[in-house]
Amino acid sequence: xxxxxxxxxxxxxxxxxxxxxxxxxxxxxxxxxxxxxxxxxxxxxxxxxxxxxxxxxxxxxxxxxxxxxxxxxxxxxxxxxxxxxxxxxxxxxxxxxxxxxxxxxxxxxxxxxxxxxxxxxxxxxxxxxxxxxxxxxxxxxxxxxxxxxxxxxxxxxxxxxxxxxxxxxxxxxxxxxxxxxxxxxxxxxxxxxxxxxxxxxxxxxxxxxxxxxxxxxxxxxxxxxxxxxxxxxxxxxxxxxxxxxxxxxxxxxxxxxxxxxxxxxxxxxxxxxxxxxxxxxxxxxxxxxxxxxxxxxxxxxxxxxxxxxxxxxxxxxxxxxxxxxxxxxxxx
Numbered sequence: 001x002x003x004x005x006x007x008x009x010x011x012x013x014x015x016x017x018x019x020x021x022x023x024x025x026x027x028x029x030x031x032x033x034x035x036x037x038x039x040x041x042x043x044x045x046x047x048x049x050x051x052x053x054x055x056x057x058x059x060x061x062x063x064x065x066x067x068x069x070x071x072x073x074x075x076x077x078x079x080x081x082x083x084x085x086x087x088x089x090x091x092x093x094x095x096x097x098x099x100x101x102x103x104x105x106x107x108x109x110x111x112x113x114x115x116x117x118x119x120x121x122x123x124x125x126x127x128x129x130x131x132x133x134x135x136x137x138x139x140x141x142x143x144x145x146x147x148x149x150x151x152x153x154x155x156x157x158x159x160x161x162x163x164x165x166x167x168x169x170x171x172x173x174x175x176x177x178x179x180x181x182x183x184x185x186x187x188x189x190x191x192x193x194x195x196x197x198x199x200x201x202x203x204x205x206x207x208x209x210x211x212x213x214x215x216x217x218x219x220x221x222x223x224x225x226x227x228x229x230x231x232x233x234x235x236x237x238x239x240x241x242x243x244x245x246x247x248x249x250x251x252x253x254x255x256x257x258x259x260x261x262x263x264x265x266x267x268x269x270x271x272x273x274x275x276x277x278x279x280x281x282x283x284x285x286x287x288x289x290x291x292x293x294x295x296x297x298x299x300x301x302x303x304x305x306x307x308x309x310x311x312x313x314x315x316x317x318x319x320x321x322x323x324x325x326x327x328x329x330x331x332x
Contacts (some may be wrong), residue, residue, distance in 0.1 A: 007133060022117050029106055029113075069306045108278055244315050249326050251312045257330040259306035270329040273301065279320055281310030292328065301328055 033214045254274070262269075271292035276285040286305045288298045 008128075011124065011127060011131070018117065018120050018124075022113060025113050027109070028068060029109060041145070215302070240318060245319050248312070248314045248319055249324060252308070252324055253326045255308045256304050256326075256328065259307040260328075260330055261300060262330075263294075263300045266297045266300065268291065268329075268331055269293055269297050269301070270327065270331075271298070271301065273302075273305065273326060273328045275305060275311070275324045275326075276322060277311050277324065279317075279324075281313055282308040283311060289325070304328075 049245075256273070256275075269292045272289035274287045274289050275283055277283050283305065286302055288301060292301050294297050
């Protein structure tokens with residue numbers, strides 16, 4: 001509202017001036033009507049005095065007197081008032097006519113001023129309406145222009161967004177295509193790499209198989225050689241051990257036979273003997289497995305075994321046998 005008043009300050013000042021002028025016209029017109037008319041020839045003051053005289057009996061009440069004096073006085077007063085009322089009445093009628101004419105003129109002037117003020121008011125209202133209409137049209141035009149600019153900007157924005165989406169879609173498709181191509185090339189490289197790796201693996205496996213086969217053959221040959229050597233060594237060792245064991249048994253047999261005392265009539269004594277011993281050579285038991293020919297011969301052989309304890313030690317500990325079987329035949 002204040003912005004509207006500021007923009008239309010000339011119209012506001014004009015309206016205030018018109019209202020002030022109208023107020024002054026009404027004020028001076030009312031004041032003019034209350035003054036005595038000059039056409040009455042100075043008789044208007046007398047009419048006012050007659051009225052005042054007429055109103056005095058109403059304002060002051062005489063003291064009550066006797067009935068007779070009161071009647072006489074009232075009759076006299078009435079006659080005098082009748083005589084004074086007639087010229088005053090005529091003057092009053094003229095004054096009333098003049099006042100009515102003046103009032104009519106004043107009313108006409110007021111009506112004219114009122115009509116003028118009403119016309120001015122309507123004019124101002126029309127001007128205000130036209131100004132408001134102009135402002136509204138201007139605002140509508142501005143709003144329409146703004147809406148048009150907004151729509152244009154919106155269309156431009158939509159076109160730019162559409163173009164950006166299309167460009168983004170094109171870039172996405174290009175990336176996907178490049179990615180597919182790269183994936184295809186990578187798959188081909190992987191395939192070639194796998195095929196080469198398979199070929200290399202096959203070659204390595206074939207070479208390894210050949211190598212393993214040759215190694216197995218060599219190992220088999222080596223094993224055969226080692227086995228043969230071992231067998232030969234075992235045979236030689238067994239032979240040596242057998243020879244050593246035979247010599248060891250022969251030493252035990254020879255000691256027992258050397259310790260034997262031949263009884264009388266014991267010729268060609270021969271029997272199988274079993275002797276058990278400790279690692280130290282101490283004899284723990286003795287037994288004649290087959291008879292030596294006679295009881296005396298058997299007892300003589302046992303006594304020879306007892307005299308042979310401890311028995312000779314073996315050349316190596318692995319040749320030791322806790323039980324020795326040999327043939328006692330000293331004469332052979």
